[in-house]
Amino acid sequence: MRAPGDAGPAAESRPARTAGRWEAAALLLITLLAAALRLYRLPEVPPGLHYDEAFNGVSARSLLEDGTPRIFFADDMGEEPLAISLVAVALALLGEEAWIIRLVSAVAGVLTVPLAWWLARGIFCRALPALATALVLAILYWHVTFSRIGMEPIFVPLTATLAFAALLHGLRDAGARRGRRQLPALLLAGLALGGSLYTYKAGYFVPVLAAAFVAYAALLERGFLRRNGQGLLLAAAVALLVAAPLLAYFAAHPDHFLQRPASVALSTRANAPQDALPAMVSNLPEVLGMFFVRGDANPRSNLPGRPILDPFLALLFVAGLARAVAHFRQPREMLPVLWLAVMVVPTLITTDAPHFGRAIGAPPAVAALCAGGLAALRTWVAALGRRLSGVGPGILRGATAALLGLGLAFSGFLTARDYFQAWAQSGDLFFAYxxxxxxxxxxxxxxxxxxxxxxxxxxxxxxxxxxxxxxxxxxxxxxxxxxxxxxxxxxxxxxxxxxxxxxxxxxxxxxxxxxxxxxxxxxxxxxxxxxxxxPPRPDPAPAPPHAVQAALGAGAGLLGYALDAEVAAPGDVVHVILYWQALEPMEADYTVFAHLLGENNPEGGGPVWAGHDSQPDTGHYPTSAWQPGEVILDVHPLAIPAGAPPGQYTLEAGLYLLATMERLPAWQATGERLPGDAVVLGTLQVTIEEEEP
Missing domain, CATH: 3.40.50 (Rossmann fold)
Structure with missing residues (x-):
């Protein structure tokens, strides 16, 4: 029986339940704000459809057509499959509109916001900084921008946040010896860690961050590995199992793994490997400056030059960084610092720094540090209030909360203004997208x-x-x-x-x-x-100045040619314009040869003095694309050697298959096969101008 006035356990838990409801309601409002910033005018902003976004759409459509899942997409310098696979699902369900490609990214960006709250709950173990983390991420211009681009980078913060939120809660439960709650969280952490490799190249650094965090915790927290070793091994095993298909693919195709990183890495772009370190040192001020001074200059990724943090968020960030460093003996508190340090490495070691896309794994850490700064400012102001007389603590706390709230509202306003007005109306987007x-x-x-x-x-x-x-x-x-x-x-x-x-x-x-x-x-x-x-007419193309009338195989006719100069001098470049006509469809892509023939050339040991070989229109309109009846004007430059003797030279042209070097049979209009399967076009006079005395 309870003593009088004892309300019992149910009554004691009522304040906690009420606080939980308020926290859930606040998180819902923050998530709705994140959705508004990421979905508002999505079919219109960004405009157009960028090449890389369209690649995801085309690849997703191909995935739907052949129905075969893929571990990796080798085209476009290699793309991981997660984003494309989700785009395929969205296109199948919602239709093949361009903005649907971006909708997948927007949903990923929105989902990251409540996950950031869960992550911060594991870092700070308090509601206010957890909600602040979600709110900062919701209004962070950097994260908003990439949430509205139909590309894969936005999935890096999603999987990273899920991985570490689950990991921290699994480890927390392990420390409290609640093993049943530990298992699902650690399984989820392993799933997200392995899944991060399927997102984007920057996602490869998420397991690196996990290893760095575990090593840091093992170094500073006594008994960490003893208490959590089995759980960590379980998470690592799940991560390895999830990543195994992609790792096996890269083992079989190492060039696919290296192609994109090698194209931007300082170690390959530098003149020599020893130049890579100075290049990274040169990148360091740019990478550090992207937070406060000058951000990414690419209009596709940013309002050119806009730093990651506005003045208010910069204040919170610095305060949060100081707070985290002051608590360096607590691995959870230092996680955002480690996170930030690891996730900016991709832009530090590559060209075009600062590159927001390559550092896209960092926004959750930025948000957590800003939230930590907000908590630190409240604590410092409260401590200051205790030292001051005549100021009620309630008034001081209220004023502080109001100022911090106004600051966050100001940051949200800046994000909306800069994105939907300044950036969305920029003329640079015409080409950027x-x-x-x-x-x-x-x-x-x-x-x-x-x-x-x-x-x-x-x-x-x-x-x-x-x-x-x-x-x-x-x-x-x-x-x-x-x-x-x-x-x-x-x-x-x-x-x-x-x-x-x-x-x-x-x-x-x-x-x-x-x-x-x-x-x-x-x-x-x-x-x-x-x-x-x-308009339609019987002779759609101009007649060639020099008629020839020859046939090459069954698919091509040579109507004639034109020259940009009938007389040339040694050292000149003469352009021969061949007038082809498509007779029948051709499956193969043939190469055109155009030769300038004369007396024996001592350098080449034959009659060829100049030549040019390429597919028609320098490969931009190959013979396999020709439609019957079309007339194709095909330009070939012939560089006459400086030592060519004066005289009359012969021009010839034809077609051959590069794979076999076999020429396509050539016939005159009379049906007679031409020697060497080469069409003799005409002559070119080469003269040497006499110097004036």
């Missing part, structure tokens, strides 16, 4: 389906175009040739003026009957692209 190509795809999809459409000079297999286009598009490089449609077929040629200034005037000269039907400017008002419509 391939907005122009997205506009071209939208325009092309609206053209009549029976009309041929060509693009120059961006290839049609650009991932942004691959994902967005709903119809067939051919592409060539107008700077090295041109393609005209088959007879009696209308066509539209889309020219990206920002890269190809030559095609539009050349096309207007060759086909004055055409007209400009569409234009696109970039965000600065500069012409970016134009569409030139060619």
């Amino acid at each position: 391939d907005e122009g190509l997205a506009g071209i795809a939208h325009y092309v999809d609206g053209l009549p389906t029976d009309e041929a459409v060509y693009l120059t000079p961006t290839p049609a297999d650009h991932y942004t175009l691959q994902f967005l286009l709903q119809r067939q598009l051919a592409s060539f490089d107008g700077r090295a040739g041109h393609v005209f449609p088959p007879p009696h077929r209308a066509a539209t040629q889309v020219i990206i003026l920002a890269e190809d200034e030559a095609s539009l005037p050349a096309l207007q000269s060759a086909r004055p009957d055409g007209s400009v039907t569409w234009t696109l400017d970039d965000r600065y008002g500069r012409p970016y692209a134009v569409a030139y419509h060619l």
